[in-house]
Amino acid sequence: MVSYLRLHFTVNGTPQALRIPANTLLLDLLRDRIGLKGAKVGCSRGVCGACTVLVDGQPVAGCSTFAFQAQGAMVETIEGLARDGALHPVQQAFIDHAALQCGYCTAGMILLAKALLAHDPDPDRATIVEWLSSNVCRCTGYQLIVEAVEDAARRMRQAAQDDPGAEA
Amino acid sequence: MNSCSDVELRVVGANLPRKDAIEKVTGQALYSTEVSLPGMLHAKVLRSPRAHARIRSIDVSAAETAPGVHAVLTHADIPKHFMPVYGYFIKDQPLVAVDHLRYVGDIVCAVAAESEAAAVEALARIRVDYEDLPVAASIGAALAPEAAELFPEAPPGIVPAYGDGASAILRPGKNICYQFNYTTGPPSAFERCDHVFEDTFHFSRMHHYHLEPFVTVAEARADRINLWSACQNPFPLRKELARMFKVPENRITVNVPFIGAGFGAKNNCKTEPVAVMLAMMTGRPVRFCLTMEESFLTNTQHAAILKLRTGVMADGRFVARESDIWLDAGAYSDASPLVAEKAGYRIPGPYRWKHIDTRCYCVMTNTSPAGPFRGFGGTQTTWAGESQLDMIARRLGIDPYEMRLKNLLKLGEPFVPGESGIDSDLKEGLDLVAREVGYFDYRKSPPKPKGVKARGVGLSIGFKDGGGVNKPAQARIKVSTNGDIYLHCGTVEIGQGARTALAAFAAEILCAPYERVSLPEINTDYLPFDQGTNASSAIAVMGQAVACAADSVKKQVLEFAASQLECPASELVLDNWTIRQGEKRHPMVPMIMRYYGGTGFEFTGEGYYKAPSDHHAPLEAPCVFWEIGWGGVEVEVDTETGQVKILRLVMSGDTGRSVNPLVCRGQEDGAAVMGIAQTLFERMIYNDAGQLLNNDPLVYRVPLAEDVPASFRSITQEQGHGPGPFGAKGAGEATILPVASAVANAIEDATGARITELPITPERVLEALTRQQAK
Ligand code: FES
Ligand code: FES
Numbered sequence: 037m038v039s040y041l042r043l044h045f046t047v048n049g050t051p052q053a054l055r056i057p058a059n060t061l062l063l064d065l066l067r068d069r070i071g072l073k074g075a076k077v078g079c080s081r082g083v084c085g086a087c088t089v090l091v092d093g094q095p096v097a098g099c100s101t102f103a104f105q106a107q108g109a110m111v112e113t114i115e116g117l118a119r120d121g122a123l124h125p126v127q128q129a130f131i132d133h134a135a136l137q138c139g140y141c142t143a144g145m146i147l148l149a150k151a152l153l154a155h156d157p158d159p160d161r162a163t164i165v166e167w168l169s170s171n172v173c174r175c176t177g178y179q180l181i182v183e184a185v186e187d188a189a190r191r192m193r194q195a196a197q198d199d200p201g202a203e204a
Numbered sequence: 205m206n207s208c209s210d211v212e213l214r215v216v217g218a219n220l221p222r223k224d225a226i227e228k229v230t231g232q233a234l235y236s237t238e239v240s241l242p243g244m245l246h247a248k249v250l251r252s253p254r255a256h257a258r259i260r261s262i263d264v265s266a267a268e269t270a271p272g273v274h275a276v277l278t279h280a281d282i283p284k285h286f287m288p289v290y291g292y293f294i295k296d297q298p299l300v301a302v303d304h305l306r307y308v309g310d311i312v313c314a315v316a317a318e319s320e321a322a323a324v325e326a327l328a329r330i331r332v333d334y335e336d337l338p339v340a341a342s343i344g345a346a347l348a349p350e351a352a353e354l355f356p357e358a359p360p361g362i363v364p365a366y367g368d369g370a371s372a373i374l375r376p377g378k379n380i381c382y383q384f385n386y387t388t389g390p391p392s393a394f395e396r397c398d399h400v401f402e403d404t405f406h407f408s409r410m411h412h413y414h415l416e417p418f419v420t421v422a423e424a425r426a427d428r429i430n431l432w433s434a435c436q437n438p439f440p441l442r443k444e445l446a447r448m449f450k451v452p453e454n455r456i457t458v459n460v461p462f463i464g465a466g467f468g469a470k471n472n473c474k475t476e477p478v479a480v481m482l483a484m485m486t487g488r489p490v491r492f493c494l495t496m497e498e499s500f501l502t503n504t505q506h507a508a509i510l511k512l513r514t515g516v517m518a519d520g521r522f523v524a525r526e527s528d529i530w531l532d533a534g535a536y537s538d539a540s541p542l543v544a545e546k547a548g549y550r551i552p553g554p555y556r557w558k559h560i561d562t563r564c565y566c567v568m569t570n571t572s573p574a575g576p577f578r579g580f581g582g583t584q585t586t587w588a589g590e591s592q593l594d595m596i597a598r599r600l601g602i603d604p605y606e607m608r609l610k611n612l613l614k615l616g617e618p619f620v621p622g623e624s625g626i627d628s629d630l631k632e633g634l635d636l637v638a639r640e641v642g643y644f645d646y647r648k649s650p651p652k653p654k655g656v657k658a659r660g661v662g663l664s665i666g667f668k669d670g671g672g673v674n675k676p677a678q679a680r681i682k683v684s685t686n687g688d689i690y691l692h693c694g695t696v697e698i699g700q701g702a703r704t705a706l707a708a709f710a711a712e713i714l715c716a717p718y719e720r721v722s723l724p725e726i727n728t729d730y731l732p733f734d735q736g737t738n739a740s741s742a743i744a745v746m747g748q749a750v751a752c753a754a755d756s757v758k759k760q761v762l763e764f765a766a767s768q769l770e771c772p773a774s775e776l777v778l779d780n781w782t783i784r785q786g787e788k789r790h791p792m793v794p795m796i797m798r799y800y801g802g803t804g805f806e807f808t809g810e811g812y813y814k815a816p817s818d819h820h821a822p823l824e825a826p827c828v829f830w831e832i833g834w835g836g837v838e839v840e841v842d843t844e845t846g847q848v849k850i851l852r853l854v855m856s857g858d859t860g861r862s863v864n865p866l867v868c869r870g871q872e873d874g875a876a877v878m879g880i881a882q883t884l885f886e887r888m889i890y891n892d893a894g895q896l897l898n899n900d901p902l903v904y905r906v907p908l909a910e911d912v913p914a915s916f917r918s919i920t921q922e923q924g925h926g927p928g929p930f931g932a933k934g935a936g937e938a939t940i941l942p943v944a945s946a947v948a949n950a951i952e953d954a955t956g957a958r959i960t961e962l963p964i965t966p967e968r969v970l971e972a973l974t975r976q977q978a979k
Contacts, residue, residue, distance in 0.1 A: 076416070084415055164909075174906065177878075179916070
């Protein structure tokens with residue numbers, strides 16, 4: 037028998053209270069119940085990172101995380117990045133550097149980059165490569181993604197300098 | 205040619221944002237995985253655990269009564285008048301097994317249920333009694349005298365018409381489904397050679413590892429079939445389904461949302477037949493989505509053995525080549541005959557010969573069916589051909605770079621008699637990568653080995669024909685009263701950026717801002733015909749159809765304006781939906797409203813392109829363009845451990861003209877990194893029992909960002925000789941071709957040891973070093 041539990045958490049800033057089967061995966065909850073399909077189903081084995089979302093700012097594989105593990109947490113998905121129609125600097129950098137092809141890894145890569153830049157606003161190339169190596173992109177060969185992240189970091193540092201009060 | 209006469213190119217050549225960029229970075233891009241219909245059921249299939257077996261009996265009764273189950277599909281449930289087998293040249297793959305299972309993963313039967321979980325539970329209740337048959341899990345095993353036939357009876361198949369020198373045979377021998385032959389020039393050429401060298405090369409296979417799984421949602425309603433599918437060639441798919449299910453083509457609609465990559469795998473039937481059959485049986489929409497593990501069991505690259513006999517003069521000039529190529533086709537023919545055609549045809553490489561005689565065989569084995577894969581036979585032939593070139597050069601004491609120069613085809617020189625001319629300056633590309641990788645410095649002052657570390661450089665030229673064979677494409681452009689442009693074409697956006705480039709062509713020719721071009725989602729009812737997004741054909745084939753459609757619209761608009769302005773059309777220039785007549789400007793909108801009234805009008809132009817057929821061309825039509833990938837590598841080999849470190853890696857393709865340079869670079873980067881993985885570690889590993897040992901995303905290793913050598917660089921050349929609009933050629937496959945042979949050549953340069961088998965693991969390097977020292 038499946039047991040149920042109540043889950044309280046926020047998704048992209050919106051508080052949610054849901055009764056869910058205890059074995060619900062975070063990815064399924066987001067995609068099938070909440071309707072946020074930006075996190076993708078790739079390997080379903082915690083390897084590829086197409087399903088990456090941020091839980092309290094940390095990248096996790098939604099396919100390998102139970103929803104209850106997000107109890108009380110702040111969950112961010114790709115849909116929550118753009119604010120009032122303005123793209124997040126990482127999103128803009130991905131566009132400007134053509135750092136996406138099929139797009140299936142893109143949400144995960146962008147969220148990974150966002151988490152990295154929150155942790156280290158001025159990462160060197162090796163650090164970027166190390167972080168990005170937790171997700172797979174089969175299309176791009178990674179070079180343009182690395183360059184996009186470098187550029188996003190530059191832009192965000194610049195923006196922080198210009199307007200120290202603004203949040204990243 | 206096609207630009208506004210007095211305006212520089214504005215769109216073509218600029219790094220404008222991809223057409224799909226906003227949707228993809230915001231998570232709004234929808235893929236087939238996201239399609240959901242009311243009342244939709246979920247399909248799962250029972251896959252054979254045996255590599256080769258007969259089904260003695262099958263009992264599905266407990267599955268039929270399982271909770272949530274709506275249908276169980278076995279071969280017996282398929283109406284007798286259907287044709288439940290598919291394939292390209294050979295129709296040999298059953299929708300579900302009849303009674304013969306040919307590989308681990310072969311589909312035994314299928315279930316449609318309320319949820320995937322219910323379907324999986326139902327499958328566990330199915331009882332199958334298998335009778336094992338002898339397994340042939342490799343080319344060698346399948347050709348052995350004692351091997352069992354995978355197909356005791358011949359499946360229906362065809363051999364297409366070929367031109368001069370080319371021919372093919374169905375089932376030329378046991379477990380060979382197709383043999384392609386090509387020959388030109390007198391065999392006596394071998395007699396005049398100073399040397400004849402025979403070498404054999406082994407090529408391992410990869411999986412495409414497209415992140416988006418194979419997935420289809422199908423509904424069969426009233427007399428119609430509607431599908432949403434991750435499919436690279438929706439029009440041929442529609443034809444195949446019409447044939448199988450005896451439904452007129454105009455009652456089948458294939459919709460293709462965004463595709464999460466394919467690299468060839470998403471051509472032709474994959475999840476579609478089972479989804480359609482179950483939708484027919486249940487009257488409900490059915491979603492059939494595979495896991496990644498199942499993708500490994502659905503389509504792969506071709507492993508190969510390539511035996512080359514090459515006759516040369518003492519000065520390094522090529523004279524004659526004979527080759528036998530065995531492709532591991534897996535358990536069903538899929539696209540193997542087409543790959544055989546290409547591998548057999550491409551084995552001469554971009555060189556001049558007096559005689560060529562090649563045979564390529566598709567060998568059926570009890571492994572996952574092999575199909576189209578980026579490079580399409582060209583990766584295999586480049587591995588062998590470019591490796592052997594260096595081996596011969598060293599045996600003759602000639603520098604491998606010099607030996608290439610002696611033999612390279614010149615710009616415009618036909619590849620073989622009846623073929624189109626080579627449309628890249630091959631030496632220019634070779635010099636570029638040689639320079640960038642430091643080849644000439646190495647030759648001037650070879651580095652001394654430091655302890656156990658030896659350094660070397662290697663070059664390679666990857667070679668394939670591009671644009672498909674005899675491939676037509678059609679496009680339509682309509683422009684609304686306000687000047688908004690609709691580009692209708694069946695090229696599928698699979699990640700390569702084709703729709704971005706095609707939109708750029710339309711904008712450029714219509715002298716309109718790129719932002720004004722939109723492309724509707726693929727739907728086979730509304731869009732003009734296309735044979736499929738493959739063979740790097742979008743730019744050079746569809747691109748010409750789009751240019752033709754744009755030219756047609758432009759002509760109509762100018763003629764209309766001329767009639768309104770009562771002047772010759774030749775005085776007028778179209779510029780962002782305004783007509784310029786000398787200094788005067790006439791906006792289009794008022795002119796249209798004045799004449800057409802109401803809510804206005806749409807100008808519509810059709811475009812078409814196909815390379816003309818020619819019976820003298822060996823493949824019945826001359827190649828549309830040549831896709832060339834040049835590679836240069838510097839390695840450091842640890843002679844104690846066999847570790848190969850890539851110090852410098854330069855890969856280069858020639859796009860003719862880069863419609864969107866960053867997008868082109870992304871293609872070349874991506875292809876090269878796939879090549880790096882294939883060279884150093886990535887492969888599917890089968891045991892003799894036909895079990896795929898690394899059938900698991902946790903174990904099957906694909907390249908991560910950290911696997912790309914820090915020095916890696918791809919350089920896009922724009923030589924300007926392409927047949928496409930503005931001199932463009934196709935891209936996306938070139939740089940996977942030369943990686944492996946360039947690395948093997950560099951290792952030989954460093955150590956004298958030669959690797960002839962992929963991947964180049966430390967064990968293989970050590971073995972080669974040991975062999976070398978024993979000499
Ligand atoms: S789908 Fe979650 S890691 Fe691959
Ligand atoms: S863009 Fe296709 S997997 Fe990264």
